[in-house]
Amino acid sequence: MRYSLNNYVSAFSQVAKTTSREQVVDGFVKLLKKTGDIKHSQKVIEAIHKKIVNEKGGKWINIEVARGSALKKEKLRHKFSEKDHVDFKINSELVAGIRITVNGEEELNNSLQNKLSKLFK
Amino acid sequence: MSELFSQLGIDWKLLLAQGVNFVILLVVLTKFVYKPLMKMVEERRKKIELGIKGGEMAENIIKSAEQEKVGIIKEADTQAIGIISEAEKNAQKKAQEIALQADKKAQQTLHETLLLAERREKEEMAKVSAEAKKLVKEAIIKTVQLKPEQVDEKLIEEAMGGFKA
Numbered sequence: 557m558r559y560s561l562n563n564y565v566s567a568f569s570q571v572a573k574t575t576s577r578e579q580v581v582d583g584f585v586k587l588l589k590k591t592g593d594i595k596h597s598q599k600v601i602e603a604i605h606k607k608i609v610n611e612k613g614g615k616w617i618n619i620e621v622a623r624g625s626a627l628k629k630e631k632l633r634h635k636f637s638e639k640d641h642v643d644f645k646i647n648s649e650l651v652a653g654i655r656i657t658v659n660g661e662e663e664l665n666n667s668l669q670n671k672l673s674k675l676f677k
Numbered sequence: 678m679s680e681l682f683s684q685l686g687i688d689w690k691l692l693l694a695q696g697v698n699f700v701i702l703l704v705v706l707t708k709f710v711y712k713p714l715m716k717m718v719e720e721r722r723k724k725i726e727l728g729i730k731g732g733e734m735a736e737n738i739i740k741s742a743e744q745e746k747v748g749i750i751k752e753a754d755t756q757a758i759g760i761i762s763e764a765e766k767n768a769q770k771k772a773q774e775i776a777l778q779a780d781k782k783a784q785q786t787l788h789e790t791l792l793l794a795e796r797r798e799k800e801e802m803a804k805v806s807a808e809a810k811k812l813v814k815e816a817i818i819k820t821v822q823l824k825p826e827q828v829d830e831k832l833i834e835e836a837m838g839g840f841k842a
Binding site for chain 2: 621622623625626628632635651652653654656664666667668672676
């Protein structure tokens with residue numbers, strides 16, 4: 557990346573304070589194309605999204621489960637605040653159970669893989 | 678007096694001449710025979726005396742040399758005995774040291790061998806243990822994968838019950 561994620565996020569935040577959302581988004585996409593970082597747009601958007609969620613007092617929650625059948629999104633979503641952003645992901649390496657990460661820091665790992673690792677250390 | 682000589686049949690002139698002849702003969706013999714002969718005898722006597730003295734000296738030297746030889750041999754014997762005794766002591770000491778070192782080395786080797794065997798045993802045990810753990814882990818995973826829903830539900834409920842974001 558030509559500029560760091562933090563640079564993009566702070567630039568977006570500063571411009572968003574004074575300009576309308578559409579103009580900011582258009583301008584930002586142009587900027588990414590110009591710098592050649594459009595291929596990393598997903599990362600940049602996610603970083604901006606995290607920043608917005610945090611600024612609103614919410615948390616960025618990542619929930620990983622081993623299979624789709626265990627992913628009861630609504631039931632899990634209700635455990636968190638409306639301000640929080642909850643991402644769901646299937647990770648078969650967990651074998652069974654769940655792993656919850658809050659703001660990028662692991663908060664709870666109740667996966668079978670983790671339990672087995674601890675058991676057979 | 679001449680009458681007495683005449684009566685005795687002695688011619689005093691002849692006697693005088695014979696006396697002079699005798700004196701002359703005595704002087705000549707003394708000068709040319711007696712003195713050189715005596716000188717020769719004296720020289721021979723001195724030579725003999727010198728020879729005897731030399732012989733005595735030589736005998737004394739031989740005796741002294743003999744005594745010195747005996748002394749040297751005795752001293753050499755004593756020294757040789759001392760050297761042999763010292764060498765024997767040294768050899769014994771050296772042999773003891775070698776035996777001690779060999780014993781130490783043997784003990785060290787034994788200790789190292791035991792340690793090595795113990796380490797290998799531990800390594801083997803660790804390998805076996807790791808293998809067993811892996812197998813058990815795989816078995817559990819396979820068992821869970823046969824019917825994962827219940828385990829999933831239990832683990833998720835357990836997690837959400839204790840989780841407060």
